[in-house]
């Protein structure tokens with residue numbers, strides 16, 4: 422019985438290593454959400470990467486969103502000072518977005 426468990430353990434072992442390699446290649450990118458802009462406004466990431474937008478607006482209660490222009494996956498709720506929104510991009514492409522509350526705020530994520 423113990424030998425059987427040992428053999429199973431060896432057979433399963435390589436899988437976590439492959440998973441760990443995939444995790445290591447995924448990166449995180451941060452975008453600051455200011456009073457009237459995203460900084461940086463244009464970023465380039467790789468498929469599988471996660472982008473986190475953090476509201477660093479100096480005006481308390483000034484909420485912002487990350488909303489895809491046209492059809493797109495970005496549909497954040499309004500998040501206030503100190504709040505954040507994250508999205509993991511799995512497909513290459515260009516993802517323009519804006520703030521639904523302040524439509525002059527725009528940005529683009531390019532996923533390679």
Ligand SMILES: [Cu+2]
Nearest residue numbers: 485520522523
């Ligand atoms: Cu805004």
